[in-house]
Amino acid sequence: MSFLENYAFYIGAFGLILIGLYIILVKHNLIKVIIGLAILDTGVNLFLISIGYITEGTAPIFSGSETNGQQMVDPVPQALVLTAIVIGVAVLALALSLAIRLYHHYGTLNLREIREQKW
């Protein structure tokens, strides 16, 4: 039980990362590959946050009454993930726009067919 308590977040985060990688490597539909990219992104963010977690920790924000910084979680991974989420959305949108252009050009989203057609 203590094993699960200790490693549940790592297992979940790397589960998401591996699922994302599997989708990217196996699927032929471009939209599904992009969905895999999004899952991978979520897994990485979850992993970074769980690295910085401290048992029973609170958010690293001081409020007037409580000035004790001992029980606060690590602020550095949170700051990284904060920007990574927004950038993830933008990169996802860029990938989707490229998918739209590919669909206009080839008339299909199947990666295998696109590779056969070349131009």
Next chain:
Amino acid sequence: MRKIITILLLSIVAVGISLSLAKIPFGQPKTKVGTRYIDKGIEETGAVNIVTSVVVSYRGFDTLGEVTVLFIAATGLGAVLRIAKTKAAAIEPASFVLQTGCRVLFPLILVFGSYIFIHGHLTPGGGFQGGAIIASAFVLIYLGCREKRISEKMSTTLESLGGVIFVVVGLIGLAVGGYFLLNFLPKGQPYLLLSAGIIPVIYIAIGFKVGSELAGIIDNLIEESQ
């Protein structure tokens, strides 16, 4: 065949990762730099929210880089979708209830987003989150009042203004005290809105930038889908 090879490869990766992760304890403080930021953060930057002080003050230069990445992604999307844009067909307007609901909610969401990024140094939130909330207000407008569009000129102006304010504030720090993004304004008393020197200024600039960029991305994608 391909699936089996992939699963084999991924299981090798998984074994490697789990062997190395087993040595990383969960739930214990790991970095010295994090504890230092918590101990000295208020004193050095004046911001009560330590995450904000890390994002804008200690690692402000990284944040400038990340904002640039966001800008490049948004510009790239515009450039990719701009080629051979077709004329938009006539759009069927949404129902009256939907339109009125959007008009009522739109300013409220804008105010909430501004609140989030103005209070970034005091409460959970900041420029990135507030900007995302403001962009969600534009999603609502696009879905509800479908004939409405934000003017491209205004969104570009706000975006550039945000970037320019960020860089100029950093350069003033360079001119005044010798390094980029120096906190040259008085830090004031912690827990007050007007505290933490340049942190609120930069976070408001980031809020405008992120909000207009995400709204621009949504605008481009919606135009493409019509």
